[in-house]
Amino acid sequence: MKINKILCPIDFSKHNQIANEYASILASSTGAEIIYFHVTVPEAPYGAYGNIDPSDIMAKDMQRLRKVVPSVAGVSATWEVDFGPTAKRIVQFSNEHAVDLIVVGTHGRSGIDRVLMGSVAEAVVRKAKCPVLAIKPQASAFEPNAVPMESEVLNSGGESS
Amino acid sequence: MINLTATHEKNNVVCAIDVTDFDQGVVDLAATYAKYFKVRLELVHVTAAPNRGTENWPPDVGSPSRLIEESKLLDSVVTQVPTVVISKYHLSGLAANSILDFIDEQEPCLLVMGTHGRKGLAKIFGSVAAKVMRRSACPVMVLRQTTVVPATQSTPKLAEK
Numbered sequence: 314m315k316i317n318k319i320l321c322p323i324d325f326s327k328h329n330q331i332a333n334e335y336a337s338i339l340a341s342s343t344g345a346e347i348i349y350f351h352v353t354v355p356e357a358p359y360g361a362y363g364n365i366d367p368s369d370i371m372a373k374d375m376q377r378l379r380k381v382v383p384s385v386a387g388v389s390a391t392w393e394v395d396f397g398p399t400a401k402r403i404v405q406f407s408n409e410h411a412v413d414l415i416v417v418g419t420h421g422r423s424g425i426d427r428v429l430m431g432s433v434a435e436a437v438v439r440k441a442k443c444p445v446l447a448i449k450p451q452a453s454a455f456e457p458n459a460v461p462m463e464s465e466v467l468n469s470g471g472e473s474s
Numbered sequence: 475m476i477n478l479t480a481t482h483e484k485n486n487v488v489c490a491i492d493v494t495d496f497d498q499g500v501v502d503l504a505a506t507y508a509k510y511f512k513v514r515l516e517l518v519h520v521t522a523a524p525n526r527g528t529e530n531w532p533p534d535v536g537s538p539s540r541l542i543e544e545s546k547l548l549d550s551v552v553t554q555v556p557t558v559v560i561s562k563y564h565l566s567g568l569a570a571n572s573i574l575d576f577i578d579e580q581e582p583c584l585l586v587m588g589t590h591g592r593k594g595l596a597k598i599f600g601s602v603a604a605k606v607m608r609r610s611a612c613p614v615m616v617l618r619q620t621t622v623v624p625a626t627q628s629t630p631k632l633a634e635k
Contacts, residue, residue: 335613339510342510342511343510414615419607434607435604435607438589438603438604438607438616438618439589439618441618442618443617444503444586444615444616445615445616445617446584446613446614446615446616447607447613447614447615447616448613448614449611449613
């Protein structure tokens with residue numbers, strides 16, 4: 314079982330940083346490549362997809378996404394932006410590109426929030442064909458004995474404007 | 475049979491399995507990561523305890539014969555991934571709660587488990603994996619079970635008319 318491609322969906326929230334750190338550590342210990350993937354969501358009411366030209370927003374998002382880099386040196390990465398329903402696009406991308414692992418940050422909603430709002434991470438877990446690693450913000454430090462930890466602190470996310 | 479050894483090793487990989495619905499792919503995936511991190515793999519199986527006040531299914535839930543049977547099944551679990559040290563734990567109780575208590579105590583760097591990827595009503599009530607994913611302090615890697623059936627073993631498709 315060789316791990317070649319790790320997909321790390323990014324939505325520019327604070328949960329991404331920890332997901333990126335885990336993805337980087339996993340990539341460095343397995344020799345895999347990280348694909349940073351952002352799904353652009355139009356700033357318009359639902360159902361208005363058809364009337365919006367997403368290319369401008371996608372180009373902007375691509376610029377932001379490029380600032381997300383692996384937190385461990387020596388890990389190769391690529392960046393991809395798509396447009397549409399988030400969980401569906403993530404699963405679609407992972408199927409089309411033979412991704413071996415998806416690493417997602419999650420906020421761990423519970424109760425009525427979960428029923429009404431759902432969670433992208435959970436939807437991805439339910440639909441993805443490959444293993445999904447879900448990381449909550451308060452996840453304990455990830456320090457396997459053998460993994461080199463000389464990683465610089467992540468300088469990603471850019472300015473959250 | 476139902477005991478936790480006194481060793482309190484941090485940063486292992488824990489793999490929660492259900493021996494009555496066994497999935498080799500989940501164990502091998504967990505073993506692969508344990509090998510990458512050069513840590514021990516801890517396999518956990520939870521035998522359901524009888525519910526108080528409600529009807530139990532299967533009817534012999536919690537009976538000694540069932541415990542022994544599941545213990546034997548757990549003993550027979552092996553992985554093809556070489557050079558991984560495995561310890562096995564047989565717990566009793568509610569699956570999600572027992573697993574969560576176990577990882578609270580062990581503080582692993584990673585929990586690996588399988589799921590069925592249920593839809594419909596179960597999506598709202600949640601599966602064991604979803605419950606664990608929401609409440610666990612450590613990162614959870616979830617593998618959907620349908621994904622690990624080798625192509626040769628899947629049921630042949632009916633010829634189209």
